[in-house]
Amino acid sequence: MSAQSAFHASAGDLNAQSLRADARRESLRLLALLSPSLFLVFAIIVMPIGWLFWLSLFDEAGVLSSANYARFFEQASYIKTFVTTFKVAFIVTGACVLLGYPLAYMLSQLPRRAASICLIFVILPFWTSVLVRTYAWLVILQRKGLINSWLIDLGVISQPLSLANNLSGVVIGMTHILLPFLVLPLYASMKTIDGDCLRAGMNLGAGPVATFRQIFFPLSLPGLASGVVIVFVLCLGFFVTPALMGGGKVIMWAMRMEQTTSLYSNWGAGAALGVVLLVVTLALLGLFQWLLGARATGVWSSR
């Protein structure tokens, strides 16, 4: 009896061992499939950023110091850059919400066919080069651009408005580029709102406004929040549009990084700016994920 059970136990042991070895081999194979991609990401993203972080800890004389970071609080030009960046980010995010919410709401209420046709108009700009769209806005907004020449021809104004090469140009261009990043996740989340809830509300005597305010709007908030976070975070690191449409007057965070490294070759200072930008970005995304438990990156799969 005891011999038999001992035999069973050892056979089970043997089995478990070979199963474990098999699982280990399988994991190794999967890792082999992943390794080229992981190696590239490590080499191009993780390692250089780690290196830059290391650089940012030393001042120009090569001595370990916090000078690169202290500068952000001491030099007025840096403070101005941060203020401009956050100002633009808030305005653009606000504009995206004001324009994007009605659009996403309309798309979610349209019949399927009409909605998918309208969606093309959102997705096509999404996949058009940022440069092309910035160029288009330059053409439209500049001193001798379309809007100014139309308004002057119509006699509305006599002097051209300065729409490009300043803050308003940057805001308009960035809103246009970032709007789909808000509309797509918001639309996706609005589509999952159960129509029965709305019908029940109206059945119980709520008018259209009350149904929207008390049922639809609260249910759409998680989708709105994820869109807002994505747009805000992208604003903070945006480069192309402010560089081309700011006319050298609107210096945002990413432009400052480019200037300090390319123009002044001050790698320590540029790296410190990058490190802080990354930390702020990750902190905002982490905070959002923690608050909502939603997948902030979900939008990308719908691209």
Add this chain to the structure above:
Amino acid sequence: MSEDIGLPISHRQRLWLYALGGLVLLFLIAPSIIIVIMSFSDSTLLQFPPQQWSLRWYQTYFQSLEWRDATIVSVKVAIMTTSVATPLGTAAAYAINRGTLRFNGTINALLTASLIVPVILIGIGTFFLYARIGLNNTLTGLVIAHTVQALPLVVLTVLSGLRSYDMNQERVARSLGAGRVAAFWQVTMPQIRFSIVSGALFAFITSFDEVVVSLFISGGDTTTLTRRMFNALRDQIDPTIAAISTCLIVLSVVLLSVGQMFGRRN
């Protein structure tokens, strides 16, 4: 799913909503349309609508050696990036989909990192790294950097294809004697090939339209089209760029339609 949401609100009561939504759609699409129309203008001035039509800006584009070289570089890099990123991303998505690895979440986060890390930081970091290993201003360097940018899109697209695929089919094939590679190639691959194709299209357009990293690491003989456009836009607004932009818009439309076609057949 019902065709209509079926609330007791008529379309007429919603007219204001349609008007508002329509205006926002116009805001989104109008700039591209204006650029396409203006690219056929005969004038060096920016007039809309153009007084006279011509193809002179397309002629300037195709005859300029600088623009042509830059376009060729961009096409080369995009094709190479696609052919590297697609197999790598597909392999990675396959491994992640199994979900048996201990650090699956971390791996996923690492592979999609380039979507979250600010591009300007990736650009500066890559330039810094390449300066030490001599990859700045080379095609290889561009392809590697663009592959990292394109990987997450391929991984996410193929992953979504794999999620709707029953992996047991591959197990059945293997229990019937197919080898690992044969089972993937003959059973799994045909069923997820549409996601792989859309992933490849995403990789192509990501590489072709990439600006910020290319600004740092391309130059000289390997100046990409986007880098040349960026520099041209910094100086002045040349109508040639309208013609180039139109070509880029057409490229996006074509790639998106191909993707849509595959999506529908899926």
